[in-house]
Amino acid sequence: MIEKLKKEVLQANLDLVKYGLVTLTWGNVSGIDRSEGLVVIKPSGVSYDKLTENDMVVVNLNGNVVDGKKKPSSDTPTHIELYKAFSEIGGITHTHSKYATIFAQACKEIPCFGTTHADHFSGKIPLTRFLTKKEVEDGYEKNTGKIIIERFKKLNLLLIPAVLVAGHGPFTFGKDAAESIKNSLVLERVAEMAIGTVQLNKNVKELLKYISNKHYRRKHGPDSYYGQNDSGDKE
Amino acid sequence: MIEKLKKEVLQANLDLVKYGLVTLTWGNVSGIDRSEGLVVIKPSGVSYDKLTENDMVVVNLNGNVVDGKKKPSSDTPTHIELYKAFSEIGGITHTHSKYATIFAQACKEIPCFGTTHADHFSGKIPLTRFLTKKEVEDGYEKNTGKIIIERFKKLNLLLIPAVLVAGHGPFTFGKDAAESIKNSLVLERVAEMAIGTVQLNKNVKELLKYISNKHYRRKHGPDSYYGQNDSGDKE
Amino acid sequence: MIEKLKKEVLQANLDLVKYGLVTLTWGNVSGIDRSEGLVVIKPSGVSYDKLTENDMVVVNLNGNVVDGKKKPSSDTPTHIELYKAFSEIGGITHTHSKYATIFAQACKEIPCFGTTHADHFSGKIPLTRFLTKKEVEDGYEKNTGKIIIERFKKLNLLLIPAVLVAGHGPFTFGKDAAESIKNSLVLERVAEMAIGTVQLNKNVKELLKYISNKHYRRKHGPDSYYGQNDSGDKE
């Protein structure tokens, strides 16, 4: 089971390259085996073109390595914190992808300007606050997880499986590693088009609620009718 | 005949990827056999790299599947509505391509700023109104077709085979599936250059009518002289 | 000799695709054999991926086809006019490349903001006026050549082998077809960076004359010292 998860997490990490979401080693994907309480994650600072299944690192929810010879991603404590808080997710992707990071650096949430956004995210992409000096000095990566959790207190992560960490970049979520990276790709496209939309029309308004709700429900939930029933593939 | 159409529609859908007009499965192309009254369209939510001729779905003008094992694109009712209203078209392409979608999201029509635009479209690219709440709730996809038809009431779709649905994205038309996707590509380039043009010169004016008309007529209609006579290829 | 020129012109046309300077068939390159007074040019509207040496069309300076089965580019009269006016050039490239076309559509000349520009062009990239209604109606393509020639009356085309036709796009020149398309590529990069420069700093000034002159002379003229002496390759 953990071997299958390693394969999936490796593939998702390689897809970061395929989708143009990373430069050098700036990104990481993880997946969790809930029954075992084990997380598989990319090793820290290893080049994507050298990455093999054996490089994947297995950690438990205390952050201890239980399998693998390499050090796990330095962002591992963030992933663990998120898995502990959100029992409904099975995969997490973190990137510094260009346009989502531009929003994070500009400290702006991403408004829903069109049906492309509404098809995938039910509402604005939220932005965290900045960490305090104390939070940075004492458990930086773990606290990055905590401010994300804080941001979702009044939001439903399943409806909006993406978040921007202020001054840093995006994290996205999914039922597994593959879905989390797909959300990462969608987020990037949505962010790019949102920048262009604002440039073209400074007074643009968010998409009318009844249209964005309709689009979201076409692809998600009990009344969804997009995609093939047999495959469950909603993209 | 329908088999030939399936091949053409498959190829056109694959060209969406080749031309960089889609992310994931966000787009669909269809073609119609007017003599049989049958439309061939991409199945809903199937990945482009897995798409085969057999996946193509055949529907009649009532929207019933008459051939194919998969569900047709969720946008099928929009296509059907358009085929019924515009007897002169044989193919329709819908994408969420970046720059055309930015215009749709910004709720701006695309003015004709240069001969690249004028070579292909005789005038501004029109923008529909938003659907009302009632139109969204009751027959959303069909009504998307209807507001496009409404927008073309005083326009000649053959002269401007492209339209932006407000807050959504572009639809383009052609005498067949291949021509509709070619118009989709042209629209995307024209949209991208229009954004840059406005950024560089806020007071830019539309191209002088006698120049845009000249360019359009070089490529279209009885006096056209672009391309090879034998091939009919005007690109 | 004309066969060699055909090969060169074919290669230059294919390089348009390699360098990302064209969409569909929107561009053409020609070369001239001065001793014979013959111009080789791309056929009109033929797809680049099907183009062969045999498709190249040979015309004389009266615009009559003397070799080749296809119709020459519809822009042929423009090329001929330019070859007749500028005896020092051996190749011409016309594209609708993105950023140069944006400047042409915005009716702005491209100022020299940096050494990349100064390395290749000694001064601003000039912009023509618009054609009059009469000039469009009676000999449009030939008159496009004439307004370019008019624009260079007080400029040295050898020092600035590029021009923007208002509302249309760029033409570039060279001692042969290959050099003209290289200038087309440089123009595109220079145009793209100029747009970004103005966006970043609205009050940016043109590069100091003594720096731009120095850079131009490093690569051109009797005191140039860039590149290898033996190859004559200055790029």
Place this chain on the structure above:
Amino acid sequence: MIEKLKKEVLQANLDLVKYGLVTLTWGNVSGIDRSEGLVVIKPSGVSYDKLTENDMVVVNLNGNVVDGKKKPSSDTPTHIELYKAFSEIGGITHTHSKYATIFAQACKEIPCFGTTHADHFSGKIPLTRFLTKKEVEDGYEKNTGKIIIERFKKLNLLLIPAVLVAGHGPFTFGKDAAESIKNSLVLERVAEMAIGTVQLNKNVKELLKYISNKHYRRKHGPDSYYGQNDSGDKE
């Protein structure tokens, strides 16, 4: 030893193409063998796709060619000046990469807007002054080195291994040729995202010092914990 350095410098020059940092021949990488006092650098104006190990030119710190049949890069005197001033560096990369050059042309330093920047550069990317007329006329390339050195008088080049020459473009540094070009790639991404950040939020502030310091120290210095210990690979 010098043969090994030639291989490294060739590879670094080829990586310029792989990373999309050059057009034509607009860039050069060098490396130094400190024990021998010899610099290996790209030949001037030779196309990257023809470049071989044998084309690499070896010069001493007086700028004299001691090995190689080709002329060294015209920027060689700049490189030499920098190697003499900064004993801690082993490689230098110069490019005209798009976004870093836009900042250089706009005469703006690149502020640290996010952790991507902070992970690699400890502070703003500095900008030189313009050369005076005299400095241009008498030893232009050498003086380009001198104004870079001048700019770093109160800065630590090891903490910020990148600089923009006003109106020209970027130079980056590293412990060897490979690291200098990696910094070139990072600089380009950081520059691109900085432009987007400012466009999206005109009032954006630089990243809080305690966050940028934390990120820099995660990857550099005695307390760094990013990457694998055994490989020393910090990317």
